[in-house]
Amino acid sequence: MTLSILGIGFSHSDIALSNQFLEDLDIGTNAQWIIEKIGIESRVISLPIPYIEKTRNQDPEEGLKVATTTPTELALKATSMACERAGISPSQIGMIICDCVRPNHIIPTEAQRIAKALDLSIPAFEVLTACPVFALHIDFIKRFKELPEYVLAITTSAVSQVVNYNDRSDGAIWGDGASACILSTKHLGKLKIIDSEFDADPTRSNAVVIDRFGWFHQDGRAVRDFSVRQTVRLIKRAEEKFGLDWSKDVFIGHQANATMLEQITTNRKIPEQNHWHNVRCIGNQAGAGAPASLAMRWDDIKPGMRVLTAVVGAGLSWGSVLMEGV
Amino acid sequence: MYILGFGKAFPNHPLGDQRFTSLPIPYIKETKNVPIKNALMHAVNSPSEIGEIALRAALEKAKLSTEEVTYVIGDTSTPWETCPSEGQRVAGRLGLKVPSYDVTAIGCALSASLFAITRWSDPPSLIAWVSSNLITQVIDFSEGTEKDLFGDGAGACIISADKEQGFKVEKVEYTLNHNSKFIIEQDLFGAIKIKSLPTSDELKKEFEPLLPQKFDGLIVAPPILEKQISSWGEVISHKHGELLGSNSAVTLAEIDVPVDSQVLVLEKSGGGGTGMILLRRVS
Numbered sequence: 001m002t003l004s005i006l007g008i009g010f011s012h013s014d015i016a017l018s019n020q021f022l023e024d025l026d027i028g029t030n031a032q033w034i035i036e037k038i039g040i041e042s043r044v045i046s047l048p049i050p051y052i053e054k055t056r057n058q059d060p061e062e063g064l065k066v067a068t069t070t071p072t073e074l075a076l077k078a079t080s081m082a083c084e085r086a087g088i089s090p091s092q093i094g095m096i097i098c099d100c101v102r103p104n105h106i107i108p109t110e111a112q113r114i115a116k117a118l119d120l121s122i123p124a125f126e127v128l129t130a131c132p133v134f135a136l137h138i139d140f141i142k143r144f145k146e147l148p149e150y151v152l153a154i155t156t157s158a159v160s161q162v163v164n165y166n167d168r169s170d171g172a173i174w175g176d177g178a179s180a181c182i183l184s185t186k187h188l189g190k191l192k193i194i195d196s197e198f199d200a201d202p203t204r205s206n207a208v209v210i211d212r213f214g215w216f217h218q219d220g221r222a223v224r225d226f227s228v229r230q231t232v233r234l235i236k237r238a239e240e241k242f243g244l245d246w247s248k249d250v251f252i253g254h255q256a257n258a259t260m261l262e263q264i265t266t267n268r269k270i271p272e273q274n275h276w277h278n279v280r281c282i283g284n285q286a287g288a289g290a291p292a293s294l295a296m297r298w299d300d301i302k303p304g305m306r307v308l309t310a311v312v313g314a315g316l317s318w319g320s321v322l323m324e325g326v
Numbered sequence: 327m328y329i330l331g332f333g334k335a336f337p338n339h340p341l342g343d344q345r346f347t348s349l350p351i352p353y354i355k356e357t358k359n360v361p362i363k364n365a366l367m368h369a370v371n372s373p374s375e376i377g378e379i380a381l382r383a384a385l386e387k388a389k390l391s392t393e394e395v396t397y398v399i400g401d402t403s404t405p406w407e408t409c410p411s412e413g414q415r416v417a418g419r420l421g422l423k424v425p426s427y428d429v430t431a432i433g434c435a436l437s438a439s440l441f442a443i444t445r446w447s448d449p450p451s452l453i454a455w456v457s458s459n460l461i462t463q464v465i466d467f468s469e470g471t472e473k474d475l476f477g478d479g480a481g482a483c484i485i486s487a488d489k490e491q492g493f494k495v496e497k498v499e500y501t502l503n504h505n506s507k508f509i510i511e512q513d514l515f516g517a518i519k520i521k522s523l524p525t526s527d528e529l530k531k532e533f534e535p536l537l538p539q540k541f542d543g544l545i546v547a548p549p550i551l552e553k554q555i556s557s558w559g560e561v562i563s564h565k566h567g568e569l570l571g572s573n574s575a576v577t578l579a580e581i582d583v584p585v586d587s588q589v590l591v592l593e594k595s596g597g598g599g600t601g602m603i604l605l606r607r608v609s
Contacts, residue, residue, distance in 0.1 A: 061363070061515045101409040106464075107432050107512040108597025112502060116598065121502050125438040125599075126430035130409045136427055143446040200426045202398070202410075202417035210409040213363040213515065286409075314410045315426065 003142050004189035005323065006088070006150070006182045009081025010292035011074045012282055013046040013158065013176035021049065022171050025056070029168035039258025043175035043283025045160035056165040060215060063161045064104060071100045072113050074178035075156035078288075078295075079114070085298060086150070086182035086189070093182070094148020096124035097140065099133040099155040099287050101314070102162050102210050114154065122148070130208070131254050131313020132198065133287035134179075138321045139198040141183055153181045155287035164215040173257065174216070175283025179291035190301055191323040194242065197234075198319035208314035227256060227312045228263055234310035234320040235268050242306070242322060246270045249306040250297075254313055255279035255289025276307075286313070301325045327444045327495040329605065330390065332579035333383030333482040336566060337371045337460065345477035345567035347462040348376070358468035362517050365463040366406055373402045373480070374415040377458030380480035380572075381416060383579070388484040388492065390452070395484075397450035398426035399443075401435035401457035401571045403512070404464055416456050425450070432510070433548055434500055434593040435571025436483070437601025441500035443485060453485040457571035466517035475550055476518065477567025481575025490608060493578075493589070497604040499536040502597075506532055508551070510596020520596075526554040533592060536602040543588035544581070548573045551594060559590075570595075574603070583607040 019031035019041065034040060046067045047057060057063045075098070083090050098111035105113065115124035129136045137153040156178035165171045182189075207226070208218045231253055238244055251270045253261050258280050265275045278285075278293045285292060290309045301307070305325040312318040337348035348371040349359060359365055377400065385392060400413025407415070411428035431438035435457045443449050458480035467473045485495075507524035524532070529551060547555040550568040555561050564577040574591045583589055585607050593601035 064514065103408065103514065105511070105513050106403055106405070107510050107518065108595070109430055109432060112431070112595070112597035112599065115502050116504050119504070121504055121598075123438070123441060123501050124431075125434075125500075126428060128411045128430060129414070129427040130411070140442070143448065144442070145445055145447045198425055198427075200414060200417070201423045202414040202426045203421055203423060205410045205414040205418040208410065209407050212405055212408055213366065216409075315414045317410075317414065317425075317427070 001185045003183055003185050003193040004187065005191040006184055006187060006189035007082045007086030008179065008181045008291060008295040008298060009078040009085060010177065010179050010295040011077035013044045013069055015045050015049060015068060017043050017045050025165065027166055027168045029172065034172045037259060038172050039280060040172060040283055041280050046158045046176045047160055052165050057163060060162050067158065067161050070104050071110060071156040071158050074176065075114055075154045075180060076117055078178040078180035079152060079154065082180040082182045088150055088182060090118045093120055093150050093152045094122055096122065096152045097127040097137055099126065099128045101130045101157050101286050102159060129315055129317050131287050132311040132317050132319045134291045134309055135196060135311050135319025135321050136198045138193055139196045139319060142193060142196055147185050149184060149186050151183045153183060155179055155291065157286040157288060159216055159286055162210055162216050169220060170216055173284045175285050177282060177285035177288040177292050179288045179295055181291060188326055190326060192326050193321065194324050195322040200315045200317035202315060204316040207316055224260060226316055227254065228260055230312045230318045231264050231310045232267050234318065238308050238320060238322055244306060244308060246274055250274045250276055252276045252290050252293050252307065252309045254311040255293060256284050328486050328489060328491055329493040329495060330484040330486055330489055330491045331384050331387030332575050333380045333387055334479060334576040334579040335376045335379035335383060336479045337376060341477065344565040346479065348460045348478045349462055354467050358466065360466055360468055362464055363515055369463055371460065372406050373404055373412060373458035373460050374419055376460065376480040377412065377416040377456045378419040380482040381454055381456045384482040384484050390484060392420050395422055395452050395454045396424055397453045398422060398424060399439050399453060399455045400428045401430045402459055403432050403570045404460045412458065431599050432595035432597055433570045434595040434599035434601035436574045437498060437500045437593045437603050440495060440498040440603055444495055444498050449487045451486065451488055455485055456480065456482040457575065459570045459572050461518060464512060464518045472518055472520060475568050477569060479566050479569045479572050479576055481572035481579065483575050492609060493605040494608050495603065496606050497538060500601040503532050503600055504598050506598045508594050508596060524554060526557060529554045532600050536600060538604055541588065541590050543590060544583065546574055546577045546589055546591040548594055555592065585609065
């Protein structure tokens with residue numbers, strides 16, 4: 001029984017936040033520092049620029065009110081693209097799983113809201129772990145003995161709404177985005193799943209946190225060290241097990257920051273043309289970053305090409321998915 | 327698939343009757359818990375703390391040690407943090423380094439998790455499941471009926487495909503119904519609100535497609551819907567107030583079911599979810 005990705009979609013917020021703007025906030029950062037340390041040239045967010053300029057988002061409840069989009073709206077746009085690419089109607093979806101690290105509503109859940117918006121009375125629930133969720137979702141779905149004909153796996157977030165823009169690092173990191181994936185074991189798709197894994201070390205779960213009524217915060221240095229080490233370990237494992245050839249296979253990492261990804265691809269000798277990413281212009285989209293990067297290169301996937309996603313983050317948790325073009 | 331043991335836990339402050347709250351009573355009297363976002367600064371317990379106690383109780387009931395757990399699934403509808411997941415926070419408190427995450431479906435948390443696990447081809451050997459909901463932290467005590475209905479508590483259970491012990495999971499169903507008359511809402515910064523409660527007939531219509539054709543055992547129901555379900559057979563609910571995803575595990579931790587008897591667990595979520603778990607006591 002082969003699990004296939006029939007279509008994958010993405011969507012992002014539409015407000016560009018520049019490094020120069022962050023420098024002008026006078027919070028101890030500048031455009032050059034951001035490029036050198038984080039490698040992000042611009043990011044897309046859902047908070048109006050004048051609002052950030054005026055308030056620095058010191059009250060996240062107010063941020064939620066003035067935001068130009070919601071995680072649900074982003075998810076629905078990504079779903080629409082995924083269905084179109086899979087050649088199915090949303091009414092054919094038989095199960096939905098969703099991850100949203102900062103929903104606007106606790107009840108109903110994001111998956112239940114999306115199902116309602118699509119007018120689907122089907123099993124729908126959250127499967128949540130934040131940044132490495134693409135690996136968790138694939139690993140979760142792959143375990144089923146039998147699945148509905150089409151399964152929708154979504155990850156969506158608007159983390160910019162929980163950023164303290166007085167913090168010189170956090171404001172530079174986050175963008176907003178969603179990805180949606182149509183999976184099936186009954187139909188062959190453009191990508192088939194070769195392998196997946198998901199694991200966690202919850203003893204370090206307080207290293208990356210989004211407070212319900214507050215902001216995002218993390219132990220930046222520790223998380224960065226963990227992310228680089230763990231991603232390299234995941235890649236090495238895949239190289240050894242499947243004999244990956246970086247002259248033709250593709251790597252997609254967690255879209256946390258571009259300099260970290262450079263460090264990883266240099267270590268594993270992965271050439272730039274076979275490293276797919278979107279963090280430089282979108283920012284860190286939490287769990288949506290890696291699958292959205294894949295979705296943005298959907299037309300570049302060729303038969304026989306193998307794509308490895310290795311993702312890490314909150315939990316602390318990590319995982320990988322190896323796919324092959326069909 | 328077997329459930330080896332159930333566990334439960336509550337905060338220490340009695341709220342009257344058999345309900346508990348994690349908020350200091352003087353704080354509730356003085357502020358009515360308005361605004362909701364201040365509750366976290368005054369609350370005595372977090373969901374993870376109470377979840378950990380419930381999970382330890384489930385492990386004790388199953389006669390297992392923490393180190394034997396290979397997988398953790400969590401749930402909460404009252405998170406202090408929307409990231410990381412509740413499963414990861416509770417697993418971290420137990421010192422576990424195993425795959426951990428959340429499967430969340432509000433009042434259908436256990437049926438949604440079992441819906442998946444019972445359909446897996448190679449499930450992990452020992453899954454710790456925990457749902458912790460400290461709902462008084464999101465109640466506006468100045469108005470509405472919510473203050474009389476909800477409580478704080480956590481339920482947990484240990485799930486295994488290998489050990490034939492406790493309850494055998496005979497059937498699990500979970501789905502959504504967007505025409506459900508049971509509607510609960512909670513905005514991220516807002517209080518929990520009951521928008522609509524179903525009649526017995528409306529509820530029966532929602533459950534009917536999922537129910538087994540023949541059943542004459544005990545029915546475990548959510549406290550908030552016990553009255554509507556009471557005419558369907560012998561129905562039992564715990565008496566600690568509505569606990570959403572924690573309900574079923576809390577009730578099952580409190581009752582004695584004779585060996586070879588069946589139990590029908592009914593779950594509803596305010597977001598349209600409907601769940602059913604058919605269990606048989608095997609030891």
